[in-house]
Amino acid sequence: MIFNTINKLHSELPSTVKLVAVSKFHPFEAIEEAYRAGQRIFAESRPQELLSKVKRLEEIRQNHPGYMSDIKWHFIGHLQTNKLKMVLPYVSMVQSVDSVRLLDAIQTWASANDLVVDVLLEPHVAAEETKQGFSPDEIYDILGRAAGEISTSEVEQIVTNPYSHIRFRGIMGMATFTDDQTVIRSDFSALSSIFETCRIQFPTLSQDFTELSIGMSDDYSIAIEYGSTMVRIGSMIFGDRV
Numbered sequence: 516m517i518f519n520t521i522n523k524l525h526s527e528l529p530s531t532v533k534l535v536a537v538s539k540f541h542p543f544e545a546i547e548e549a550y551r552a553g554q555r556i557f558a559e560s561r562p563q564e565l566l567s568k569v570k571r572l573e574e575i576r577q578n579h580p581g582y583m584s585d586i587k588w589h590f591i592g593h594l595q596t597n598k599l600k601m602v603l604p605y606v607s608m609v610q611s612v613d614s615v616r617l618l619d620a621i622q623t624w625a626s627a628n629d630l631v632v633d634v635l636l637e638p639h640v641a642a643e644e645t646k647q648g649f650s651p652d653e654i655y656d657i658l659g660r661a662a663g664e665i666s667t668s669e670v671e672q673i674v675t676n677p678y679s680h681i682r683f684r685g686i687m688g689m690a691t692f693t694d695d696q697t698v699i700r701s702d703f704s705a706l707s708s709i710f711e712t713c714r715i716q717f718p719t720l721s722q723d724f725t726e727l728s729i730g731m732s733d734d735y736s737i738a739i740e741y742g743s744t745m746v747r748i749g750s751m752i753f754g755d756r757v
């Protein structure tokens with residue numbers, strides 16, 4: 516079932532769209548099956564769960580060196596700054612950066628560890644009240660500072676990039692939780708236009724800023740119409756979460 520769904524998605528998705536398999540709440544064995552079908556990028560949303568799967572893999576590798584060596588982990592959940600150390604050493608991307616506070620903490624950690632962390636910025640467009648995320652203007656402000664385009668005053672230009680150890684790779688977003696296609700389309704359209712505005716407004720960043728992570732099990736086909744380059748699919752591959 517997992518094997519067949521992965522194969523089906525790999526053959527059906529346009530070549531411009533990467534599949535991120537959302538394995539949260541599913542056992543390690545499910546990840547192994549998806550990997551055997553050729554899946555390489557997996558996403559988790561809870562630090563402790565990510566860590567226990569990473570440790571499991573390291574354990575296996577003691578007897579089987581190189582086992583699943585090219586697997587990549589993305590983090591897609593709300594990340595508290597005190598949990599950074601559990602997550603950042605193991606992931607190739609944090610998709611769910613939803614506050615300046617988190618961004619600053621990632622910069623501090625990355626700089627101290629002499630690493631560059633790939634991130635997506637998460638705007639808030641869905642109707643739900645509880646959702647975290649940036650306003651479009653906050654995103655343009657962050658990227659403006661990263662591009663060195665905003666000065667603190669007329670005389671004192673910021674010449675250093677405050678996000679020297681962060682690579683801004685794009686935008687991640689979720690549509691409102693609803694069956695109403697009109698609402699979903701309008702959310703994806705808003706996310707897509709934020710993404711395009713960033714690319715146009717900050718040409719010096721646009722070489723890296725290439726990813727629009729939109730679309731989940733129920734709405735990924737619509738997301739692709741709006742320019743998704745990364746779909747995050749969980750339940751369609753692994754079944755209902757327990």
Ligand SMILES: *Cc1c(COP(=O)(O)O)cnc(C)c1O
Binds near residue numbers: 591592
């Ligand atoms: C759980 C989750 C998904 C996957 O959702 P499905 O509907 O199971 O495909 C995608 N993105 C984020 C941010 C999630 O938390």
